[in-house]
Each structure stands twice: as structure tokens, then as C-alpha cells.
Amino acid sequence: MQKKTFKRAAQLRRSLYGFLITGVLAGGAHAEQAATTPQKGGNLLVAIDTDPNCLDPQQAGNNNSLNIGRQLTDSLTDQDPQTGKIVPWLATHWQVDDNNRRFTFTLRDGVTFSDGTPFTAQSVKDNFEAIVKLGAKASLASTYLKGLKQIDVPDAHTVVISFDQPNAQFLQATSTMSLGFFAPKTVNATAEARCQGELTGTGPFVLKKFIHNQKVDLVRRTGYQWSSSIAAHQGESYLDGVEYRVIPESGVRFGSLISGQLDVNVGVTPQDEALLLAKKINLIARANPGLVYSLFPNQSNPLMADKQVRSALNLAIDRDALKPVLSRYQNVATSVLAKTTPLYQDLSAQLKYDPQGAEKLLDQAGWQRQANGIRSKNGEPLRFTISYWQSAPFLEVVQQQLRKVGIDLQLEKAPISQVVARQASGKLVVDFYNLTRSDPDVLRTVFDANGRNVNKRAPGEVDKLLVQSSETLDAQQRQQDVTKASSLLISEGDAIPLVELATIIGTGQNVHGFHFDASSRFQLYDTWLSAKE
Known part of the structure; x- marks a missing residue:
């Protein structure tokens, strides 16, 4: 007690x-x-x-x-x-x-x-x-x-x-x-x-x-x-x-x-x-604890149902190259959680820039470059749109980086009411936002397949880990669950971490x-x- x-x-x-x-x-x-x-x-x-x-x-x-x-x-x-x-x-x-x-x-x-x-x-x-x-x-x-x-x-x-x-x-x-x-x-x-x-x-x-x-x-x-x-x-x-x-x-x-x-x-x-x-x-x-600014692929969409495409997104982004447009008080992401979040662990090894690896995955998935540099498959271009309302100049850098490997990212800045409505519809191919909370359970709030389920995916191991981490009283076990869940979210392409909000x-x-x-x-x-x- x-x-x-x-x-x-x-x-x-x-x-x-x-x-x-x-x-x-x-x-x-x-x-x-x-x-x-x-x-x-x-x-x-x-x-x-x-x-x-x-x-x-x-x-x-x-x-x-x-x-x-x-x-x-x-x-x-x-x-x-x-x-x-x-x-x-x-x-x-x-x-x-x-x-x-x-x-x-x-x-x-x-x-x-x-x-x-x-x-x-x-x-x-x-x-x-x-x-x-x-x-x-x-x-x-x-x-x-x-x-x-x-x-x-x-x-x-x-x-x-x-x-x-x-x-x-x-x-x-x-x-x-x-x-x-x-x-x-x-x-x-x-x-x-x-x-x-x-x-x-x-x-x-x-x-x-x-x-x-x-x-x-x-x-x-x-x-x-x-x-x-x-x-x-x-x-x-x-x-x-x-x-x-x-x-x-x-x-x-x-x-x-x-x-x-x-x-x-x-x-x-x-x-x-x-x-x-x-x-x-x-x-x-002050750096915001919680979930960093990330891309969240909607796996109910055929484009993002392919893990190779999701993984290519992660590999194609050079996070260090985002620094020049960030505030002096901001940092690039080193995990799905910000450094100020309890139980944060550095997972930057999973976020390394590898454009050649990204291109190889896209080739294997059947996405071929066209004359305009954008890849396509079965006549459909490798293109999606991000709707956002925040001040996020780093997205333009991400846009340029993805284009280098043949991905056409379109940016649409809109009033917050419109963005919220689009997010609520569940029809966005890729979502973008952060979520502030001084507890790692913020991951369950966003990713739980039986809850918000931002990825629109079937339940899996990560959901078991997130539930376990919300229930366990053992600090060491909770740390292990949070770290493993964070690692899985990155490796499965459920989250593409970009920048920590400050x-x-x-x-x-x-x-x-x-x-x-x-x-x-x-x-x-x-x-x-x-x-x-």
C-alpha cells in the first residue's frame, strides 16, 4: 500500500x-x-x-x-x-x-x-x-x-x-x-x-x-x-x-x-x-515528453500495407540533415519517445540514414523509377499526402529526401479543424503529429490496436507489450516492455520518428x-x- x-x-x-x-x-x-x-x-x-x-x-x-x-x-x-x-x-x-x-x-x-x-x-x-x-x-x-x-x-x-x-x-x-x-x-x-x-x-x-x-x-x-x-x-x-x-x-x-x-x-x-x-x-x-513528431502509415491502405515501403520511408530520411531548420532548443528523434519521457531509451541505431537500402527495398517491392524520377507500380505513382497544421519546416526537407529515392510526398498545410476531421476519417495514407505526455503509456494511447490504432493494423506483439507496460508494477519489467515496444514500432514501420517537439x-x-x-x-x-x- x-x-x-x-x-x-x-x-x-x-x-x-x-x-x-x-x-x-x-x-x-x-x-x-x-x-x-x-x-x-x-x-x-x-x-x-x-x-x-x-x-x-x-x-x-x-x-x-x-x-x-x-x-x-x-x-x-x-x-x-x-x-x-x-x-x-x-x-x-x-x-x-x-x-x-x-x-x-x-x-x-x-x-x-x-x-x-x-x-x-x-x-x-x-x-x-x-x-x-x-x-x-x-x-x-x-x-x-x-x-x-x-x-x-x-x-x-x-x-x-x-x-x-x-x-x-x-x-x-x-x-x-x-x-x-x-x-x-x-x-x-x-x-x-x-x-x-x-x-x-x-x-x-x-x-x-x-x-x-x-x-x-x-x-x-x-x-x-x-x-x-x-x-x-x-x-x-x-x-x-x-x-x-x-x-x-x-x-x-x-x-x-x-x-x-x-x-x-x-x-x-x-x-x-x-x-x-x-x-x-x-x-x-522545455522539451516536450511523449511521442515525437512522427509519420504514421495507415496499413489499411494498400500502399502502406507493404512493410518494405514503410521501412524504406524510415531509411530514406536523414534526420541529422533536419537540424538546420530546427530551433536551437529542438532535437531530432532518437526513438518514438522524446528524451524527457520517463523510461526513454536511445534507439537511434534503428533510425540510421540508408538511402541505398531504401532504394533496394522499393526495387524489391516492384516500384520502378520513371522518367520524372518518381517510382510507380502497375501505373500508380508512389505518392501520398500529409495534412498538417503545425509549423513544421522540417517536413519540406523530408519531402526532398524522399524524392531522392523516388517517393513523391505531397505537403498540405490546412486549418486545424480540417486536419482533425481528416485524421478522424481514418482515410489518410500517412498521418503526422506528436502527442505530449510525461508517461510512456502515451504509446498505448496512440498505437493500441484495440484503441485509437493509428496504423489501422491487426493486433500483434506490440499491443501485448503496451498492455503489459500499463499494468506491471515492476519498474525493470516496465522498462523492458516499453523499450521493446518502441523498437518494434520502428522496425515494423508503424512509426517513422522525425523530430522532438520543444x-x-x-x-x-x-x-x-x-x-x-x-x-x-x-x-x-x-x-x-x-x-x-
Whole structure:
């Protein structure tokens, strides 16, 4: 049995600015920030590069939406970004019994939703059961609750969550905004209404306005008193509010931050980093744990059903050649998992550049070069399209590399809503994205043949390994399962790892206390503004 107790002493031993040790703070002035007394008031103006699409953190999966949703809701636990330790938040302590099958949480007193409704053990039960009903719409959260057997509510401050099998990843999952909490009127609303802003949470901010492709406005939650045990202060947030502005043009974001019209630029591009540093703009960066940017072949498509073609994709990509277009804070992939993910192991030996080997595989598979340099078979060109919305200049380099071996990769950048719809259709020949989570169970979320099954493939050995890794309590065995599963995903061509995502954010010198959580998303509760010079 494990037992964790609520300890505010940890908060007193740690200043807010210790969080920034996990990232990179450049541009100066952080010593001054640490010595300055936080001030209350002001609206933080944040530029994001794409429409958040869906604001419900129980449903959403893109970084902009989750970074907004984190401000609206709290979680049972929190995860220390420095140590990875799970610490108290809405739960003061917990017990884990029956070989990680039963989790008993004791809840804090006095927590309410922003409409005044009390947060109780029944709230936990209702939210988690609603997530299970959302199914695929809750693309992350539903996998965290896979195998949920029952939820018991002995009293208003005690909730017992039981699973059919051991669940090694669940405690970390309770620290995510995907398992955050909302009032009954949100739980009972339609999934679409929740996406569009029907969200009444427990968090330090309240949603005021959401206009697609324009802005999201949040205001301070009056009476908030239940911050995480690793927060730097207690009580209400320092900020009066937060305004997220959707600004797709990187040049506009850059100029607005330099001129002081914006406080934060969430979408700093690699080419702007040196100029921002020269202008004494703070750059805060942290490598995202979880699944790296990868190509995911759809094996239900005849083209990608051929393992030789999938393997050729991997061999044809020179990852070192992607470095010139990356941020100084990014790295090329060395596994399907990023280096900051627990249980990561370097598998770069499986990602070596071998264009001759790629050509040999394609020849063996019957794909012959034509006069235009592109291969074809039975009159069909070796061509597929990637739809994406992210800033990913390295894809153009990948496009050039694949063309050298006769593969015609077409790139289609589109609004996030269109890309999400295409991904949901399951008809893309090759998918492209990353997924952030500070636990290796992120692999099961994406690849499980009985779950999301991004490859549309039949169950196999990798699925057994992923399930085993989510259940085992033996740390050494879990490491072996995760490593072997990662290796198989590469060797079978289920994942073509490319680049590790790093979150790089520029802030004005008037912005203080801005920090990342363990999953490299940001929490604005401790953020505050000083007067602009």
C-alpha cells in the first residue's frame, strides 16, 4: 500500500523560479524577477498560432486548446516538473491497493466550481464516467480510464476508483487536465457544446468569451483557494484575466511582442529566436515528453500495407540533415519517445540514414523509377499526402529526401479543424503529429490496436507489450516492455520518428512567474505582470 500526504512544506522550500531550471531562460532579468514582489492585476495578452478548435480539455488534444483548458480546471494530483513526483492538488492524500487496481482519494474541503456547486467525490465519479461515455471524442482521457470497473463514493470527501487490471499509469494521469473536473451542467452538456465553451470548472480562471479564429478571454476566478501543493502562492490568481489572440502570421506575433502589444508569444519560430534574444526578450523552452513528431502509415491502405515501403520511408530520411531548420532548443528523434519521457531509451541505431537500402527495398517491392524520377507500380505513382497544421519546416526537407529515392510526398498545410476531421476519417495514407505526455503509456494511447490504432493494423506483439507496460508494477519489467515496444514500432514501420517537439515561448520583461508543468504545458496561476518600461 502506498500513501501520500499533503505537504505545504514542499511549497515553502521551493520558489516558483525553480521550475525554469527544467527549461531555458534567456534574454536576462530572471534574477530581478526572483527578487520582485508579485503584483496583482492586469490582463495577460497571449498570441497563439492556430485556432484552439475545442476548448474542452477532456476532449481536446492540441497544445493550444490544452493550454487554455488547464487554466479552467484542476486535477486530483499534480506532477512536479523537476522530479516527476506526483503530489497533492484536489486530493490531499491517496492510497493504492490491490496491485494498482484500486485507488482511494481523500478530497480537499471547500472546493467549488465557478457556479458555486460543491466539488465532491460524486463530482469525480460523474466526470470520469462521462469521459468513458465520450469514448473516442475523449481521445486521451478515455485511454487513461481504460479498464475502469467501478467508482464508489463512501462519503463526500472519499472516492474509490477500481480497475479490472493493474493500472500503472493512472496516478500520473490524474495530474493531467484531461482528467480535470467540471460542474454538472458541463458534464450533462453535449460534446459539441463543451467544445464551444460550455465549461464550468474548478480552476483559477473562468471562460468569458470564445470566438473561433480570433480570441479566447478568461477572467480571474473570485474566491479561488485550492492551488496545487507545488504552486508558488495560495489564493486567487495574480492576473485579472488572460486574452489569447489567434495570430497565424509569425511576423505579426514577432513584431507585436517586440513592440509590447503582446506579453507572450506561444509560437516562436526558429528563425526569430536570435532576433528576440537580441531584443532582450525572455525565451522559455522545455522539451516536450511523449511521442515525437512522427509519420504514421495507415496499413489499411494498400500502399502502406507493404512493410518494405514503410521501412524504406524510415531509411530514406536523414534526420541529422533536419537540424538546420530546427530551433536551437529542438532535437531530432532518437526513438518514438522524446528524451524527457520517463523510461526513454536511445534507439537511434534503428533510425540510421540508408538511402541505398531504401532504394533496394522499393526495387524489391516492384516500384520502378520513371522518367520524372518518381517510382510507380502497375501505373500508380508512389505518392501520398500529409495534412498538417503545425509549423513544421522540417517536413519540406523530408519531402526532398524522399524524392531522392523516388517517393513523391505531397505537403498540405490546412486549418486545424480540417486536419482533425481528416485524421478522424481514418482515410489518410500517412498521418503526422506528436502527442505530449510525461508517461510512456502515451504509446498505448496512440498505437493500441484495440484503441485509437493509428496504423489501422491487426493486433500483434506490440499491443501485448503496451498492455503489459500499463499494468506491471515492476519498474525493470516496465522498462523492458516499453523499450521493446518502441523498437518494434520502428522496425515494423508503424512509426517513422522525425523530430522532438520543444515548446518555445517568448515573454516580455514585464511577465513574471510564467512556467511549464511536467508535460511542457503552461499554468498561468502564478504568473503576474509588472509595469512596462
